[in-house]
Amino acid sequence: MDPNLKLSSYDYFLPQELIAQNPVIPRDSSRLLVVKPEEGIDHKIFSSLPDLLLPGDLLVLNNTRVIPARLYGKKSTGAMVEVLLVEEKYPLCWLALVKPGKRFSMGAEIVFEDEATGAYLKATVVDKDEATGGRIVEFTVGNRVSFWDVLDKLGNIPFPPYVTQSEALPSQYQTIYAQKQGAIAAPTAGLHFTEDVFNRLAEKQVAIAHITLHVGIGTFRPVEVEDILNHEMHQEWIEVNQETIDKIKETKSRGGRVISVGTTVVRALEGTFAHHNALMPYRGKTNLFIYPGYEFKVIDGLITNFHLPKSSLLMLVGALIGRERLLSIYQRAIEEKYRFYSFGDAMFIAPKR
Known part of the structure; x- marks a missing residue:
């Protein structure tokens, strides 16, 4: 070859x-x-x-x-969840990598909130993506609130996986x-x-x-x-x-x-x-x-x-x-x-x- x-x-x-x-x-x-x-x-x-x-x-x-694509939230059970937004499919709907991913079936909900700022997001799993092993999640935001403004408050800029002590x-x-x-x-x-x-x-x-x-x-x-x-x-x-x-x-x-x-x-x-x-x-x-x-x-x-x-x-x-x-x-x-x-x-x- x-x-x-x-x-x-x-x-x-x-x-x-x-x-x-x-x-x-x-x-x-x-x-x-x-x-x-x-x-x-x-x-x-x-x-x-x-x-x-x-x-x-x-x-x-x-x-x-x-974008501040890394989010930390909780399931309804109280278990901590890490979500990495990968690609916007359409407004408020994203392909995301979820840890731990195997536990997320259709309809599972994740809540992200910051008590200090009052920022709040809820994501619902609506589908699975076979190619990446990720989930399609749909976000709910409050009235007269921009998704991007809330994401700026709740999300974190994701450094690459090999940057571990920055x-x-x-x-x-x-x-x-x-x-x-x-x-x-x-x-x-x-x-x-x-x-x-x-x-x-x-x-x-x-x-x-x-x-x-x-x-x-x-x-x-x-x-x-x-x-x-x-x-x-x-x-x-x-x-x-x-x-x-x-x-x-x-x-x-x-x-x-x-x-x-x-x-x-x-x-x-x-x-x-x-x-x-x-x-x-x-x-x-x-x-x-x-x-x-x-x-x-x-x-x-x-x-x-x-x-x-x-x-x-x-x-x-x-x-x-x-x-x-x-x-x-x-x-x-x-x-x-x-x-x-x-x-x-x-x-x-x-x-x-």
Whole structure:
């Protein structure tokens, strides 16, 4: 079998102490590993990013906003329950992961309340989701009360499962340009950006565009089949509007470079192209699986964090620079003690042109 199609070919050993538990302050003081187009790497600080880009380049960012999706409540029996909201099916109805899940049959009720603020929610289990093992829950809120306002009072921002000893504030797991509510995980490549970086990008005449991809639970789900062609990619909701499409076309028409800020932007842009087989706006779901051998249609470069072993995100980055080179760079990053994963350092894969 082609090694690029074997799950075991995307494994590497990461010392536990290199899993970042807290973000650096300020955000743009994180390290930036620069992957040169042909060979070699450089070690920079993220605040130097504007110096690495060219006038006329276009950065595309994901403006999704992480919601306080983790809730703690009680069953009618008094038993404590943890609920993670995964995806809004329609207003007040959500796919959720419930702990302990096996005890939740149809009609089971969970109450969430905060006596200090008077915030109150009730959820009723109305269905089961076979694909995730989760439950479909329908919320009841009081009259003249917004669900989102109550969720802000009762919910907690869900940090990734490998962040176990963090002192980070919820705002530190949110990009400074986050706008559209719906994600349960941050588009972490964007966490490094500051107003100062954006101001210097503007001075350099680097353009900015946005897409929306609401990061879901699938981001943390490992690939579990050795032949990755048998992997069933999770779906994520995306929106790429006409303004962003126009900016991409304009950039490409004058020889500029389109640089994706994060793997979520890659999936959104390439998924949009795959849906139409052309650069056109799209609003819907994508389950595009990108791995070595994929020919990129939209993006030229990528800013990203370091990803988990055997993950679809690692395969996506391997598609851009080659699996063997990627793993060699990861090994070097480990030797240089880069900080990994969501609160960790960044990598800039410079375009080939």
